[in-house]
Amino acid sequence: MQFVNWLKQRHLVIDWHNYGASMVSQRLGQRSIFTRLVAAYESFWGYKATIHVCVSRTMARDLLYKYEKRGKVITLHDRAPEGFRQLDVEEIHALHTNLRLEKLVQEQTLNRTFLPTINANQTLLTEKTTNGPATFRADRPILIVSSTSWTADEDFQLLLDAAKQYDDLIKIENSTNAGLFPKLLFVITGNGPWKQHYEEVISKMALENVSFITTWLSPEDYPLLLGSADLGVSLHTSTSGVDLPMKVVDMFGCGLPVCAFKYPALSELVVTKSNGLVFEDANELRSQLVQLFKGFPLDQPQSHMQLQDMRDVIQKTFQDIRWEQNWNTTLLPLLRNLDKTWSDSQMFAEKPLYGLGPRYEIKELDDDHQEDEKDVEE
Incomplete structure (x- = not known):
């Protein structure tokens, strides 16, 4: 050559x-x-x-x-293309009317009481009256997205352990202070060699306040799902220690704060307590979920200051420069x-x-x- x-x-x-x-x-x-x-x-x-x-x-x-x-x-540094952005409530309602994630919850989990009642004018996250605007449901779960290649450089068991710890904690907390902690719905996208194994593990988990579903989205729906989520989770650990997770780039393109597994180069992308949080084990991730969502106002998520502050930082430091402009300049x-x-x-x-x-x-x-x-x- x-x-x-x-x-x-x-x-x-x-x-x-x-x-x-x-x-x-x-x-x-x-x-x-x-x-x-x-x-x-x-x-x-x-x-x-x-x-x-x-x-x-x-x-x-x-x-x-x-x-x-x-x-x-x-x-x-990678940047997301123009099509990646945060959705407004009307767009979230339209998206989830089509996606119907509740069907996947029913098919893939043991917990049949996890879902709220969903009528014709409601989705898992939103509701809309005949003549009124779409709004977030007061009883909706937190939507957390993690995109994975289901390979050995992503410790998915860590996420399952953190979710189990969160579920055990809020069983106790919500028994004395109902509604203090919301339910969590993890949507896991992607394909890979370990997917079937973990789908079997998930199907046997008896969690009351946390559910996991796996799905494969079209290139058109993937950025829309990110744009409708409350939080992203990255389990990428890096085989070399010097690369950066593209999945986090996608999430930031949609204005989505991230909890990411810590490794040497990650600080170039995820700045803790600025545009996201970093963790090294399941205990730390569980603590972050508790910290972010304790008392979360589900019907008015924009008023939750820590997540909104992170979104503001992402908007100012990441979304102003897209992939094409970055390429042309550098x-x-x-x-x-x-x-x-x-x-x-x-x-x-x-x-x-x-x-x-x-x-x-x-x-x-x-x-x-x-x-x-x-x-x-x-």
């Missing part, structure tokens, strides 16, 4: 969203010959690329270390003049700027190369 690039005066541009070697290693082990072959392949072509487009600053610095700054290394100028991009990148190509400590902790090296920081661009 590199010979063809040289022969035709072409340039190699690599879009790094994760490392193939780390993903193969998770399944086959670090000592597997296939893991080593993938690592060698990535190293060979990574050394020869004109531009490395990285999904995080942590990854960009890691590549500077791995490939000794050969080629231009830039950070292009990457397109470099692509338009690849020869100059390559020439500029070779000016300081002798040594790496960063070394990596345990768990991808970034440590600066010699002061002589601090000026090379400009090669890590965002």
Whole structure:
């Protein structure tokens, strides 16, 4: 490939969203010959690329270390496209009139008393009179969405354990203070190898105030569901420690606050107590659910200040820049003049700027190369 690039005066541009070697290693082990072959392949072509487009600053610095700054290394944080947005109550009513999530609850869970009564002019979340506007139901559950690939790098059992702890807690709390804690409905989207296993586990869970349903949504309905939800949950743990979860990008595109599993690079996307919360175990996630939804005014969710403050931050810091604008501003100028991009990148190509400590902790090296920081661009 590199010979063809040289022969035709072409340039190699690599879009790094994760490392193939780390993903193969998770399944086959670090000592597997296939893991080593993938690592060698990535190293060979990574050394020869004109531009490395990285999904995080942590990854960009890691590549500077791995490939000794050969080629231009830039950070292009993902952004959601224009179609991802928060829905208003009328749109939520129309969406859930069509989705009918209550049917999935009836089919997939043991708890037949979880659902409120739903008439012709009502959905699981909303209701509408003949001539009046749609409003949120006072007895609706909290809608929480988690999108998963059902793979080993997402610990779904952690979410089930947190839900069980929440259910046990509010059985006690609501017995003395009725309605203090709302019911939670988790909608889990996506397909993958562990889906059937966890569907069987969910079907046997005897929870009173929490329900899980799994579904596969069309590309049109997926952003609409996110736009109608109260909270998103990300279980992504990262095989490399340097990538960022696309599912959280989708959620932020819809103005949806997130509780996300903590790992090294995540702070570039999820800032705790600003646009979301981070957790490391089931106990911490359960505490966050209690913190966010205790006394939640279900008929007027916009008045719940912590969630609304998070939505405001997402609106100001994330939704103003969409995918196309981000691409045109950050990457397109470099692509338009690849020869100059390559020439500029070779000016300081002798040594790496960063070394990596345990768990991808970034440590600066010699002061002589601090000026090379400009090669890590965002």
